[in-house]
Amino acid sequence: MAAKWFRGKSARKVARQSVDALPDGLWTKCPECNEILFNKELEKNLRVCNKCGYHYRLTAWERLQITVDDGTFQEINAGLASVNPLGFPEYEEKLAGDRQKTGLQDPMVTGTAEISGIPIVIGVADFSFRGASMGSVYGEKVARAFELATDQKLPVIMFTASGGARMQEGILSLMQMAKTAAAVGKHDRARLPYIVVFTNPTTAGVHASFASLGDFILAEPGALIGFAGARVAKQAGLIHRPDNFQTSEFQLEHGQIDRIVPRREMKSTLVKLLQFCTGEGIKDAA
Amino acid sequence: MPPSVWNILDFEKPIAELDEQIAEIKRLTQEQGQDRSEDIAALERDRDRLIQEIFSNLTAWDRVLLARHPKRPYTLDYARLIFDDYVELHGDRLFSDDKAMVGGIAVLDGQPVVFIGQQKGRDLKDRQYRNFGSAKPEGYRKALRLMRLAEKFRRPVICLVDTPAADCSVEAEERGISESIARNLMEMSRLETPIIAAILGEGGSGGAIGIAVADRVLMLENSIYSVIPPEGCAAILWGDPTRHKEMAEALKITSAEALKLGVIDEVIPEPLGGAHRNVEQTAKNLKAAIIRHLNELNKLPIDELTDKRYAKFRAMGEFEDLSLAEAQDAAASG
Numbered sequence: 001m002a003a004k005w006f007r008g009k010s011a012r013k014v015a016r017q018s019v020d021a022l023p024d025g026l027w028t029k030c031p032e033c034n035e036i037l038f039n040k041e042l043e044k045n046l047r048v049c050n051k052c053g054y055h056y057r058l059t060a061w062e063r064l065q066i067t068v069d070d071g072t073f074q075e076i077n078a079g080l081a082s083v084n085p086l087g088f089p090e091y092e093e094k095l096a097g098d099r100q101k102t103g104l105q106d107p108m109v110t111g112t113a114e115i116s117g118i119p120i121v122i123g124v125a126d127f128s129f130r131g132a133s134m135g136s137v138y139g140e141k142v143a144r145a146f147e148l149a150t151d152q153k154l155p156v157i158m159f160t161a162s163g164g165a166r167m168q169e170g171i172l173s174l175m176q177m178a179k180t181a182a183a184v185g186k187h188d189r190a191r192l193p194y195i196v197v198f199t200n201p202t203t204a205g206v207h208a209s210f211a212s213l214g215d216f217i218l219a220e221p222g223a224l225i226g227f228a229g230a231r232v233a234k235q236a237g238l239i240h241r242p243d244n245f246q247t248s249e250f251q252l253e254h255g256q257i258d259r260i261v262p263r264r265e266m267k268s269t270l271v272k273l274l275q276f277c278t279g280e281g282i283k284d285a286a
Numbered sequence: 287m288p289p290s291v292w293n294i295l296d297f298e299k300p301i302a303e304l305d306e307q308i309a310e311i312k313r314l315t316q317e318q319g320q321d322r323s324e325d326i327a328a329l330e331r332d333r334d335r336l337i338q339e340i341f342s343n344l345t346a347w348d349r350v351l352l353a354r355h356p357k358r359p360y361t362l363d364y365a366r367l368i369f370d371d372y373v374e375l376h377g378d379r380l381f382s383d384d385k386a387m388v389g390g391i392a393v394l395d396g397q398p399v400v401f402i403g404q405q406k407g408r409d410l411k412d413r414q415y416r417n418f419g420s421a422k423p424e425g426y427r428k429a430l431r432l433m434r435l436a437e438k439f440r441r442p443v444i445c446l447v448d449t450p451a452a453d454c455s456v457e458a459e460e461r462g463i464s465e466s467i468a469r470n471l472m473e474m475s476r477l478e479t480p481i482i483a484a485i486l487g488e489g490g491s492g493g494a495i496g497i498a499v500a501d502r503v504l505m506l507e508n509s510i511y512s513v514i515p516p517e518g519c520a521a522i523l524w525g526d527p528t529r530h531k532e533m534a535e536a537l538k539i540t541s542a543e544a545l546k547l548g549v550i551d552e553v554i555p556e557p558l559g560g561a562h563r564n565v566e567q568t569a570k571n572l573k574a575a576i577i578r579h580l581n582e583l584n585k586l587p588i589d590e591l592t593d594k595r596y597a598k599f600r601a602m603g604e605f606e607d608l609s610l611a612e613a614q615d616a617a618a619s620g
Contacts, residue, residue, distance in 0.1 A: 079609025085547070086538050104607070136603030141408035143600060163515045165524055170537045171549050174491060174513040175602035178499045181468055182475030184597050189476065205513070208452075208492045212468035226466040229493075241456050254460045285306075 030054050032222075038218030046263045055220050055263055057103070057200060060109040060126035065161055068113035068122065068269055075111040077144050080137045082106065088168040098129045107132035107161070107241040115157070116271040118280050121149040121157065125161040127201070134206050135166030139176025142210055146183035153194040155274055160211040177209035184213045193277035195270060198225050198257065216273050217257045217268075219248035225257075291441045297340055297348060301559060302424040304333040337559045339455075346534035348525035351501030351517060352508040353487045356452075359569075360419075361403035361446045361486060362388065368576070369394055369401060375435075376399075378427035381461060386417045386449070387497075389432045394444065395577045395591045400436035402429045402497055403446030406487075419488070420453040426496050430473055430476035437479045442580055445483040445497040450515065452493030467496040474499035475599065476592055480583035482556070482576055486561075500578040501595050503549070505541040506568065507556040511549065512539040549580070549602060 028037045032054035038159045040255040042049075046066055058066075064073050082105075099105060107129040113122050123145050125132040131180045132138075142158070163174040187194060196214030198207075201224035208227055219225060226246030244250045251257045261269045275281050294302045308329050315322045344352075353359070365372060369392035376383040389402035404421060407413035421429075429445075436443045452463055474481060474497075483500035493563060500588035505511060514522075516534040521527040538544075541553040554575050557564035 077607075079607050079612070081606050081608050083604050083606050085604040086536065088536055138603045139603055140605055167514055167519050167537075169604075170513055170547075171511055171539065171544055172547060172603050174495055174511075175549055175599060177468075177492065178471050178475065178495055179602055180598040181471035182499070182599050185476045186596070188472070194428040208464040208467040208496075209471055210468070212462075212465040213472055226459055227452070227467075228453060228459075245456060246459060250459075254462070256462050256465060 003180065006127050028124040035101075035166040048263050053262065054219060055222060057127055057199065059128060059160075060104070060107075062177070063121070063124045063199075064109070064113070066263070067124075067159070067270070068115055068120075068239065069117065072114040073111050073122070074113070076148065077110060077111065077141050078105065080106065080140055082135055082137050082166075082169075084168070085136070085172055086168065086170050088170070091168040094130070094168070100130045102126060104129050104142065106135075106137040108134075108138040110139045110141045112148075112154070115267065115274060116281060118155070118271070118274045118278060120155045120157055120274070121145050121152075122157045122159075123205075124159040125199075127161045127163070127199075132161040132206075133163050133165030133166040133173070134176050134180075134209075135173050136176065138162075138166070139173075142176075142180040143183040146187045148185075148212075149192060150187045150190050153190070153192060153193065155277060156187060157195045157197070157270060158211065158214070159197045159199055160202045160206055162202055162204065162206035162211075163200045164206070173205065177205050181212035181213060184210050188215075193274065195273055197261075197270075198223055198251075200224055203246075204228065208271075213278070218259050218261045218269065219251065219257050220266075221248055221260050221262055223248045225251050295348075295351050295355065297341065297344075298559075301333060301337055301340065304329060304336065306447065326518060328337075334558060336617035341559065345531065346537075346540055346543075347516070347531040348507055348535050350510055350530075350539070352560050353510045355487075355560065355562055358487050359561050359565045360408070361405045361448050363401065363565055364446060364486060364569050364572060365392070365401060367400070367566060367571045372401065375432065376428075377423040378431055380427055381424045384417075384421050384425030384428055385415055385429055386419050387421040388450070389429060391435075391441075394442075394580070395573075397580070398439075398441050400432050400441050400443045401446070402432055403445065403486075404449040404497070406448060407535070409594065414472040416447050417453060419449045420451055420493060421496075422453045422455075422458045423463045426463075426470050429497050430466075430470050433470075433474065433477055433479075433481075437477050440479055442480040442482065442583070443477070443500075444576060445481065445500060447485045447489050447494045447498050448487040448509075449485055449490045449493040450488050451490040452496060457497040467492050470496045471499055478588045478592060480580060480586075480591060482579055482583070483597070484572060485511055485550075487571075490515070499595070499599060501583050501591060501598070502551045503554050504554055504572075504575055504579070505544060505550050506539055506554050506561060506572065509541055511541070511544045512537055 030049040033052035035051040107126045110123040194214045195216045198219040205224050248260050289560040311322050372392040374390040388405045392401045404419050405416050406419035407416035480504045481500040483498040484504040491513050517527045517530040520533040544550045552570050557567040561568040
């Protein structure tokens with residue numbers, strides 16, 4: 001009973017970054033089931049609660065570490081940085097704060113890497129930078145990643161996350177939807193594979209552009225996925241909604257994604273999809 | 287209060303008063319048979335001067351109100367004036383027919399075209415019927431189906447945009463509203479036929495761009511194009527929806543700002559006092575601009591057309607490259 005109640009309640013929470021670290025830093029309380037978790041165990045379990053399966057958010061670097069072959073990631077376009085095109089109040093200060101907090105210039109980290117020896121272009125969004133909102137840099141990095149992949153005939157894997165558009169960049173942030181979708185279109189026309197993994201949360205402008213255009217769309221369990229960002233939905237007064245509204249499970253049920261894949265099985269699943277598309281590394285007939 | 291008063295914005299009230307005076311004198315003239323044409327002409331001059339004065343000082347929020355004006359002409363009002371032989375076509379062939387997204391075939395200045403647009407309703411019943419101009423996935427899929435039709439027969443696509451936002455209801459989510467918009471963005475970016483989009487009133491976020499990845503994007507003077515409504519943005523960023531006026535300014539959502547930011551190609555002037563004071567003139571201006579752009583696009587080979595469309599959206603956005611700046615610094619100091 002208790003577990004069910006928590007699931008219904010927590011499924012709608014988006015911005016829950018509270019790790020609830022206990023004072024000594026050795027233990028963490030699971031925000032889903034309240035289980036007290038030993039931090040070292042949690043790390044070993046890829047930051048997934050071993051009792052209820054709650055998937056903690058990962059930083060871009062944590063995600064890359066558990067996804068690509070050791071030492072193969074080479075970042076591209078790391079120097080791209082946001083400006084304040086509209087002269088929007090307090091935008092620079094907010095950017096500066098997030099840069100200091102995360103060590104990133106933008107939520108979107110892109111580069112080349114290998115997965116099980118298969119060369120890929122990969123992008124990972126980090127929610128801790130401006131809620132992974134998509135502004136000009138995010139859009140530019142995604143577009144450049146697809147253009148590089150098209151040019152070098154490589155698959156693309158995108159681990160998406162986003163609270164929505166970078167409102168402080170106004171209409172320019174909206175245009176990133178068109179820009180990224182167009183870049184996917186060129187890669188698609190070149191018959192190259194594109195795999196998307198929705199991580200918590202993938203919403204709004206990102207969800208309604210390049211993120212929904214994968215040949216394969218996977219999702220981590222319990223992620224918030226949807227068109228209207230949580231705060232926009234609240235603004236729109238969307239009240240009558242099912243308990244699992246806008247979760248990975250809801251999207252699977254309604255035919256919007258291919259599979260929900262637990263973190264522990266993610267890499268092996270990606271490898272199978274890449275092998276299917278590229279024909280590389282497939283086992284010989286017994 | 288008669289309903290007509292609700293349809294007048296605060297800053298339009300002095301104009302409406304003069305309009306009433308003019309109408310009253312005209313009525314008296316008819317009843318009494320006196321010639322008051324000089325008085326009328328004088329009052330009309332005063333009124334036009336007043337409109338000019340008011341409209342040269344509009345704030346961004348005033349433009350929002352004009353874009354959402356209850357008397358503002360809607361998509362089909364323009365379609366009737368711009369196109370000949372419009373034949374409406376229905377449905378997405380998958381689920382249903384979205385009344386917020388209309389479209390079909392038509393003739394523009396002797397040229398067969400496909401027309402697609404968002405339609406708002408005028409009275410309460412009609413507004414509900416049109417879902418307030420907010421299309422669901424079936425609307426975006428209907429639009430894409432019509433674009434494919436246009437591509438097959440190499441007919442240009444004319445998209446008329448007027449939506450507060452795409453529908454974000456539970457059912458829209460169930461049927462993949464994000465996917466439907468995303469697919470349109472990708473397919474429009476490579477559609478092998480000319481596309482012209484014109485924003486007539488509200489260019490509301492993903493709902494708008496879902497039919498606006500075009501070779502030319504035009505905006506009526508008093509329309510807006512925004513990633514989020516100013517009220518919502520003020521609530522989210524500043525925790526205070528009552529700061530919508532300030533936010534409208536900050537978000538740079540007017541046609542003049544969109545042009546400056548390189549997001550649109552041309553602002554189409556509206557007649558004195560806004561589109562609702564003279565639909566015919568607005569439609570004439572819009573039609574002339576669409577035909578002019580279309581004639582330019584028709585000259586381009588398809589490959590060049592789609593390459594240019596890609597490059598156009600590819601170039602949007604502003605950022606800096608720190609690695610370049612560092613390299614330059616290093617070169618300068620070295």
